[in-house]
Amino acid sequence: MKLVIAGDHASPALKRALVHHLRGRGHQVEDLGTDGESSVDYPDYAALACRAVLDGQAERAVLICGTGIGIGIAANKIPGIRCGIAHSVDTGRLAWEHNRAQVLAIGARVLDSRTATAVVDAWLDAKADEGPRHQNRIAKIAALENPACSTASKPC
Numbered sequence: 310m311k312l313v314i315a316g317d318h319a320s321p322a323l324k325r326a327l328v329h330h331l332r333g334r335g336h337q338v339e340d341l342g343t344d345g346e347s348s349v350d351y352p353d354y355a356a357l358a359c360r361a362v363l364d365g366q367a368e369r370a371v372l373i374c375g376t377g378i379g380i381g382i383a384a385n386k387i388p389g390i391r392c393g394i395a396h397s398v399d400t401g402r403l404a405w406e407h408n409r410a411q412v413l414a415i416g417a418r419v420l421d422s423r424t425a426t427a428v429v430d431a432w433l434d435a436k437a438d439e440g441p442r443h444q445n446r447i448a449k450i451a452a453l454e455n456p457a458c459s460t461a462s463k464p465c
């Protein structure tokens with residue numbers, strides 16, 4: 310699979326380990342930075358990686374910050390992106406199975422590299438649940454990008 314990976318200054322060591330692991334599994338992985346310990350802003354890296362997915366340069370993106378939360382929130386602001394914030398093998402798997410999250414955010418300060426690797430593998434190996442309830446919910450998530458739906462008093 311074609312992947313991009315990006316993160317803030319909390320990410321470089323974990324990002325390098327993941328790039329090595331994922332390439333070893335045969336994935337094509339582009340590392341979009343950051344590479345150093347100097348403080349950077351995670352929304353910038355969320356935008357960079359999500360843009361690559363939306364432009365079709367990559368099928369999926371892995372995002373890393375200290376907790377996975379900030380970069381995940383930022384990614385979910387970008388129309389068309391569903392970003393799962395995962396901290397276990399189960400949440401990684403379900404982010405694809407139920408939510409078809411094409412972006413996964415993880416926390417370098419809350420997961421060791423072995424767990425983070427297992428979480429990302431579970432997400433990449435999962436099979437989407439084609440059940441109509443999930444399709445319907447994903448369509449409703451997309452509808453919320455329309456202000457007429459997100460501000461409506463009843464579900465669109």
Ligand code: RB5
Binds near residue numbers: 351375377380
């Ligand atoms: C940066 O210090 C830290 O706030 C960031 O990596 C992340 O954890 C935010 O959610």
